[in-house]
Amino acid sequence: MILAAIDIGSNAARLLINEASVYTDGSVDFTKLNLLRIPLRLGFDVFDKGAISEEKRRKLLNTIKTYKLLMEIYGVQGLKACATSAMRDAVNGQEVLEEIKRETGVTINIITGQEEANIIYETHIAENLNAEKSYMYIDVGGGSTEITLFSNNKVVFKESFNIGTIRLLHDKVTEEQWEHMKWFIKTNVKDYQPIEAIGSGGNINKIFSISKRKEGKPLPLELLKDYYKELSYNTVEERKHIYHLRSDRADVIVPALHIYTSVMRWADAEEIYVPKIGLADGLVKMLYKEMTT
Structure with a gap:
């Protein structure tokens, strides 16, 4: 079919x-x-x-x-x-x-x-991983970020936040929105440690590709932070040249890394799997x- x-x-x-x-x-x-x-x-x-x-x-x-x-x-x-x-x-x-x-x-x-978070969860990646751990799906898009927490073979929460790469580029995300996402994640993950992240979206796939990690191996949070610093120092034109990025990836990849690293820090997730899945x-x-x- x-x-x-x-x-x-x-x-x-x-x-x-x-x-x-x-x-x-x-x-x-x-x-x-x-x-x-x-x-x-x-x-x-x-x-x-x-x-x-x-x-x-x-x-x-x-x-x-x-x-x-x-x-x-x-x-x-x-x-x-x-x-x-x-x-x-x-x-x-x-x-x-x-x-x-x-x-x-x-x-x-x-x-x-909310429906977007539900659809991303339909990929059922976490169900094939270690049942003793909790997994957080983080899907970063241009307009919003969807987060789903999966633990003990069940969904703990699915939430969508109006924080995305293009909104950040255009300065359309308020401090209150960041604080709300931080509060929500910290409040709702504390009973489900340890947590490992599962990332979806074109930006995290590109970072995984740049990292040259083996398929199935997670990216450490510290590595994402390093890429965030490194890419932030470069102009969009330099990113295109050094990392062979398309124009429509070179500008959004930095705000995307900002979102992934922030969510992982708040969730105390030290690694992120990148299974190349999406909406x-x-x-x-x-x-x-x-x-x-």
């Missing part, structure tokens, strides 16, 4: 096409056939002006048209599409998605921060479940 997910984030729009294979023992494998990412940067409009501009609106529509053609070529049998923080905040968000539906037939749902992976798994039950 070939399934697809579209994730319209504050920084980029992603299309993930997976093949779901079922084995005789009932297990299911998801094989990635294609992952396409277009850096639309909707948050740059929304977090400054409150709406999606005509230019970004046109680019988003063309992106979805392109994704639809690709899905037809791959023979996609099911699609789940959602939009997150930027579209939640945009006064014309629903109107833009209605236009896309009319022009392409693709339905994109705006999801809440689109969770969407595909949710879709599979819906289509087979």
